Amino acid sequence: MAKDDKKLSSPVHDPARQIRLLEKRLSKANMRRTELEHLMDTSHAFQRNIINEIEAARAEVERKSHELEALNASLQVEKARTDQLLRSIMPEQVAEELKTTGRVAPRRVENATVMFADFVSFSTTTERLDPVELVGMLDHYYSAFDQIIATHGVEKVKTIGDAYMCVAGAQNDEEDHARRMLSAARGILMFVRESRKVPTATRHSAWDIRIGINSGAVSSGVVGHDRLSYDIWGNTVNTAARVVKASAVNTITLSESTRFLVGNDPAINALGLVEAKGIGNVAIYRFAI
Numbered sequence: 001m002a003k004d005d006k007k008l009s010s011p012v013h014d015p016a017r018q019i020r021l022l023e024k025r026l027s028k029a030n031m032r033r034t035e036l037e038h039l040m041d042t043s044h045a046f047q048r049n050i051i052n053e054i055e056a057a058r059a060e061v062e063r064k065s066h067e068l069e070a071l072n073a074s075l076q077v078e079k080a081r082t083d084q085l086l087r088s089i090m091p092e093q094v095a096e097e098l099k100t101t102g103r104v105a106p107r108r109v110e111n112a113t114v115m116f117a118d119f120v121s122f123s124t125t126t127e128r129l130d131p132v133e134l135v136g137m138l139d140h141y142y143s144a145f146d147q148i149i150a151t152h153g154v155e156k157v158k159t160i161g162d163a164y165m166c167v168a169g170a171q172n173d174e175e176d177h178a179r180r181m182l183s184a185a186r187g188i189l190m191f192v193r194e195s196r197k198v199p200t201a202t203r204h205s206a207w208d209i210r211i212g213i214n215s216g217a218v219s220s221g222v223v224g225h226d227r228l229s230y231d232i233w234g235n236t237v238n239t240a241a242r243v244v245k246a247s248a249v250n251t252i253t254l255s256e257s258t259r260f261l262v263g264n265d266p267a268i269n270a271l272g273l274v275e276a277k278g279i280g281n282v283a284i285y286r287f288a289i
Helices: 002-008 015-089 092-101 122-126 131-151 177-197 235-245 256-262
Strands: 107-119 155-160 163-168 209-223 229-233 251-255 268-276 280-287
Touching: 015 092, 092 209, 107 122, 107 177, 107 235, 107 256, 131 155, 131 163, 131 177, 155 229, 163 177, 177 209, 177 251, 177 256, 177 280, 209 235, 209 256, 235 251, 235 268, 235 280, 251 256, 256 280
Parallel strands: 209 251
Antiparallel strands: 107 163, 107 209, 155 163, 209 229, 251 280, 268 280
16 A cells, blocks of 8 residues: 555656646746747748848839930930031031041041132121021021031031032041032022022122132141131132132132033033132133023
């Protein structure tokens, strides 16, 4: 009996003690579960914060990307305007060199053709014109001249009041520069003649013109810093200016050097000699159209 009583009171077989142990284990398990749940909640919150930060960063990147795209589009528009402006004041080859290197190397070619087109009695006419009308008339003619010479590969140098100056062959000395210039001059003269047949937007009649062409060596380059200007120089230019002054109204006058390059043409008739400053007498010819 004594042995049996000891067995019944042994801790191993004590139900109350086992229950207490189980309760302690359960309590610890509950604490660990609570800790794990807290850790999981904290982890989820951390993940949500990270995700929110990532989404916010992504939205900021997209916003910046849209801003950069807009700025780039604006830059491209400004670049196109700048390119167009450069091409409007100097030959395309010169403009490209200026954009690429920041400068333009002076050039000299031994044979190019220069043309001056001067409006007749321009100073007298402008005295009667309102400034708005004057600019409108000049734009009417010069815009057409620009289109005409472009179709013949001729480059505008500049306009000085009533003088429209252009050159062919100044960049790469093409052999057909004289013929192309003569074709451009013919187109300009025909436009002026046709303009006289059409009523103008102003109360004044259309203008008359003189055209003079000369061929020879020219030097070219870009001068200025804040306001760039493309120009050509040399006796060839001076002689062309003298030839246009000797031209009759609404006609095309050529120098001997241009006539030689153009070749024999029944439409070209000798007129005689004119004196060119620093050169002497120059034979001139009329191109009849």
